[in-house]
Amino acid sequence: MKIGILKEHKDGEKRVAISPKIAGQLIAKGFKILIEEGAGEASSYKNSDYTEIGVTVEARGVVFKEATILIKINPFDEEDLKLIDSHHILMSQLFHISNTKLIEAIAAKGATAFSMDAMPRITRAQDMDVLSSQxxxxxxxxxxxxxxxxxxxxxxxxxxxxxxxxxxxxxxxxxxxxxxxxxxxxxxxxxxxxxxxxxxxxxxxxxxxxxxxxxxxxxxxxxxxxxxxxxxxxxxxxxxxxxxxxxxxxxxxxxxxxxxxxxxxxxxxxxxxxxxxxxxxxxxxxxxxxxxxxxxxxxxxxxxxxxxxxxxxxxPESVSTNASDLYAKNMYNFLIHLTNDECEFKWELEEEITDGTLIVKNGKIRKS
CATH class of the missing domain: 3.40.50.720 (NAD(P)-binding Rossmann-like Domain)
Structure with missing residues (x-):
């Protein structure tokens, strides 16, 4: 399965969702990784830091087209939604309770979306809790x-x-x-x-x-x-x-x-x-x-x-290197939790972590 790491375009944002170190660990698990060109530069990660460990650097449109899992830190925006379709699995902080229009727009695309800020505050989920790490x-x-x-x-x-x-x-x-x-x-x-x-x-x-x-x-x-x-x-x-x-x-x-x-x-x-x-x-x-x-x-x-x-x-955008690495570790643990050894999603919908974070499934809104 291909993971696409997107560049953050929010004003003032300097973080990247997956650091080179964690990208390497995901590749070792069997995932293929694509990253939008320049996505890590504001966090002091060069394109070459990613390519050296097997990540493919691509233009924005190519990442959307080829990747199944799309990972960001901030909510997907209007420009992102233009490139999203039903085969995509989105992962970011969606803030779904206050972002109802975004959730409806994702559902209208037929996509699937996990919201990292909805992580349950339970012991098993501590190493996936992006709010705590940030x-x-x-x-x-x-x-x-x-x-x-x-x-x-x-x-x-x-x-x-x-x-x-x-x-x-x-x-x-x-x-x-x-x-x-x-x-x-x-x-x-x-x-x-x-x-x-x-x-x-x-x-x-x-x-x-x-x-x-x-x-x-x-x-x-x-x-x-x-x-x-x-x-x-x-x-x-x-x-x-x-x-x-x-x-x-x-x-x-x-x-x-x-x-x-x-x-x-x-x-x-x-x-x-x-x-x-x-x-x-x-x-x-x-x-x-x-x-x-x-x-x-x-x-x-x-x-x-x-x-x-x-x-x-x-x-904490001003300490973006550390913040990116911690966010990436949370994402790694989350992805490993959701998938099997063949890097395929298990879709255990009644499991507490999956149930808490899975906001939209194949265009159907599960949480509001």
Whole structure:
């Protein structure tokens, strides 16, 4: 079976879905690999890095024509759909809950589609979970970005001229990105606080050295399938009151809170920003879904009341080499799980991983 690796055309995207190393491992398993010319260049992978291990580099149209499995990171777009037909099996992050028109368009083509962001949060699927692997890097990069933009250093420092007190970091959302942000900020010497609607995250945050800001969440639905649920208005109000003291003292704030298929919850309002420290920095990793900060704008730096607010995405394009390799490892494990020794799909539709990720099968929508 032929796998086609497509070049990402989304603005700012630098990753590639399959790295040369993983392409070589797939070839060793019996797959044939084609890659769109230049697909890996932004991740520091040359065309020759692929051809040396047996991958065929082709023009975009040829990849669509000859490959059965088409792999991307971002959702397939209108230009992709023009080249898709019923023999294709698509694999990417489709975000199917909020991308209904895309799913309908794929179905209309008679194609089959797996959505990598729909991976079940179960132990067996951990090594296929692209959200976790990418969010881990995003949490790290958010701290590094914050350090660059701050006018202070992170650690306590004793100097002949006097003592420099450590910076204060506040993190909203203790998922994979939030935990990595805690760990990175602590390693750099910051005083770290964190908050989350899910009380089960308290122990995780504290194990990494963060102070957990407790908010009474009685009556709230904390999570479903490992993801936070949308909070009630009453909880949001009480969370703001509990967190305000830490927010107004923070030098760096990192927000990571997202609800699958919905707009990101607003956790920091314009009024709260007014009361933050002059020179504070907010890194809003949820900006692609509307943002956790009311002022955030996607891919823009906004300065309000002396606070720098960076709206960015959970996808770590700026560390594209590592991000591509981790995504590729997830895809390798997923492909091996779905296929037999002859590289043919098993189509075990009742199996939990297959059932959770298979959104469209031969033009029929299975999940919406």
């Amino acid at each position: 969010n881990n890097l995003a949490g790290y990069k958010a701290v590094i970005k914050g350090a660059y933009e701050m006018t202070k250093i992170f650690p306590l420092m004793m100097t002949a001229a006097g003592t420099i007190t450590p910076s204060r970091v506040l993190i909203y959302g203790i998922g994979v990105a939030g935990l990595q942000a805690i760990a990175t900020a602590k390693r750099l010497g910051a005083v770290v606080e964190a908050t989350d609607i899910r009380m089960e995250t308290k122990e995780q945050a504290e194990s990494l050295g963060a102070k957990f800001i407790t908010v009474d969440n009685s009556g709230e639905q904390e999570s479903e399938g490992g993801y936070a649920k949308e909070a009630s208005e009453d909880y949001v109000k009480r969370q703001k009151e509990a967190v305000n003291n830490s927010l107004f003292k923070a030098d760096l704030v990192i927000t990571t809170a997202m609800v699958p298929g919905r707009k990101s919850p607003v956790l920091i309002t314009k009024e709260q920003v007014k009361q933050m420290k002059n020179g504070a920095v907010i890194i809003d990793l949820a900006a692609a879904q509307g943002g956790n900060c009311e002022i955030s704008e996607m891919n823009k730096a906004v300065v309000k009341h002396g606070v720098k607010i960076f709206g960015t995405t959970i996808a």
